[in-house]
């Protein structure tokens with residue numbers, strides 16, 4: 001049956017007797033996890049699947065399931081492993097009870113994120129295995145195979161995928177038997193508690209090292225394959241790179257790695273024996289050189305330890321390939337096939353993704369971004385829809401680093417400079433990690449205005465419900481206010497505005513609170529998200545001819561339903577205009 005890579009992963013999860021699935025939304029995992037959540041409501045599916053407040057909490061929930069003898073899976077977006085790293089290294093020390101998979105999805109080439117990183121490197125950092133499915137069948141099978149490795153070696157396993165693999169189509173003709181019976185009882189290991197104290201750490205670290213060495217010697221593994229064509233090109237690759245290599249060089253001698261860390265040495269030896277008469281072997285991997293460094297280390301040690309071993313081959317990896325972005329088929333043709341119609345790897349560096357992004361019509365964030373612009377206040381922003389404030393026509397957010405960074409960065413600026421800035425953060429990022437920054441500044445009595453944009457969901461990623469600021473939580477802003485007051489923000493320093501489209505009121509309140517010199521001040525602006533961001537391109541395409549003309553000078557509201565004709569003439573596409581009336585307020589301002 002033909003299916004997508006994404007659906008194969010979902011079916012793999014449902015077939016693997018997993019009891020708990022957790023995650024935090026963001027590209028490229030949102031759509032996969034939404035399907036798992038949808039299926040979790042079916043009576044036949046015994047899986048607890050929920051979005052969490054951040055990745056670290058998601059991992060914590062999964063550890064609870066794992067130590068209770070139930071299989072778990074954690075979904076992690078681009079850069080998401082960073083947030084859980086503290087807990088992950090400690091889990092690696094502790095070891096697992098039931099199987100645990102961390103599905104880490106990288107956005108290599110930056111299709112819908114801000115930038116890229118290679119989460120495979122968390123494997124060696126934490127001494128945990130990393131598996132990388134390439135095909136639709138792999139996507140399905142690696143879920144179960146990964147859990148088996150997790151259980152056999154008492155380790156969490158990273159299953160790494162890339163955003164560009166999700167819609168890949170392939171045949172899925174296998175179904176694996178459910179082979180795990182959950183225990184559902186929390187049981188301390190061998191009568192001892194789960195704890196990593198300094199008195200145990202050495203012994204535990206030696207166990208981690210030994211664990212990785214044992215996996216290097218795994219026999220009859222389900223991950224690695226040789227595709228031995230009759231052409232004199234030898235290539236070692238994995239994941240998405242494998243699909244490209246196979247397309248460009250279908251007759252090459254290919255070592256397709258499924259377990260990319262640690263590399264199984266016997267398989268590597270065997271592949272080298274198949275390509276013994278070749279002078280070069282290519283290692284094709286996108287971004288970092290995880291495979292290359294393991295292979296060069298292996299060859300180096302082999303040469304010096306055993307003078308009778310096979311001759312040292314020329315292994316070509318990142319010397320020829322860029323560490324930035326995806327590898328194109330043209331690059332492969334040029335670099336390996338020596339065919340000149342390809343582009344050089346350098347030529348892809350600096351290519352920018354020109355994404356057409358604007359706030360939705362009647363978006364409740366628009367009045368905040370316009371107010372900051374009109375007041376000429378510098379804002380330090382955060383991940384999410386308000387990050388669009390960095391772009392034209394707003395340009396009212398002047399720095400945006402990552403989830404939860406706005407408050408500590410703004411506080412750092414306010415502590416050492418005369419330039420007073422404000423922090424702007426959405427409810428989702430606030431609960432993800434921003435709240436910690438605010439708690440810190442309350443303790444230091446830092447003079448800082450924080451604007452929390454409470455749109456009651458994770459708007460940028462499609463409206464997931466991840467915290468108390470949820471769609472069905474009517475009094476979410478009042479609850480945030482209660483939390484802040486309990487944490488020490490003075491009652492008179494927390495204000496809530498629920499008329500999120502009222503530009504005049506919001507501008508006036510920001511101006512007032514900005515000028516006050518009273519420590520931590522928080523303005524919560526609440527407004528229901530109007531559209532799912534994924535519909536925006538659709539809206540842009542469908543815009544019809546029904547228009548309302550506006551005469552006079554006005555600021556661009558940064559809206560899909562708006563079009564500037566000339567300095568004094570503006571069009572509102574009435575079918576899509578959310579009638580938030582902000583355009584009327586902006587005329588002749």
Ligand code: SF4
Pocket residue numbers: 358359360362363364365385455459460528529530531532533
């Ligand atoms: S998804 Fe919600 S918050 Fe984001 S731009 Fe659209 S309406 Fe605004």
Ligand code: SF4
Pocket residue numbers: 361362363557559560561562572573576577578579580581582583584
């Ligand atoms: S009034 Fe202006 S900003 Fe509001 S939805 Fe219509 S076009 Fe967009």
